[in-house]
Amino acid sequence: xxxxxxxxxxxxxxxxxxxxxxxxxxxxxxxxxxxxxxxxxxxxxxxxxxxxxxxxxxxxxxxxxxxxxxxxxxxxxxxxxxxxxxxxxxxxxxxxxxxxxxxxxxxxxxxxxxx
Numbered sequence: 001x002x003x004x005x006x007x008x009x010x011x012x013x014x015x016x017x018x019x020x021x022x023x024x025x026x027x028x029x030x031x032x033x034x035x036x037x038x039x040x041x042x043x044x045x046x047x048x049x050x051x052x053x054x055x056x057x058x059x060x061x062x063x064x065x066x067x068x069x070x071x072x073x074x075x076x077x078x079x080x081x082x083x084x085x086x087x088x089x090x091x092x093x094x095x096x097x098x099x100x101x102x103x104x105x106x107x108x109x110x111x112x113x114x115x
Contacts, residue, residue: 008108011049014034034048034051053085
């Protein structure tokens with residue numbers, strides 16, 4: 001996401017929109033697509049993000065690309081992303097903590113209490 005200059009704030013806003021049901025495509029297997037606008041541009045000039053989620057609690061941004069970079073994912077890529085999504089959404093609190101400490105995943109902190 002850093003490569004395409006997406007800020008944590010933009011990703012958090014995307015999560016809030018997805019919580020309201022505003023997604024661009026359900027790709028199956030806990031994988032969804034959501035367009036996120038680049039700074040100073042509308043959604044037309046946006047990044048397509050691929051997210052693993054059960055549409056509650058955890059949102060894992062797996063991949064992002066611009067429209068001029070590529071038009072879509074291949075079936076092989078989608079298969080791999082679905083396998084990864086299935087694993088990530090099944091993580092319990094301890095597995096998430098272990099992955100965070102190992103640097104395997106990064107957390108975007110929304111500043112809210114996590115209790």
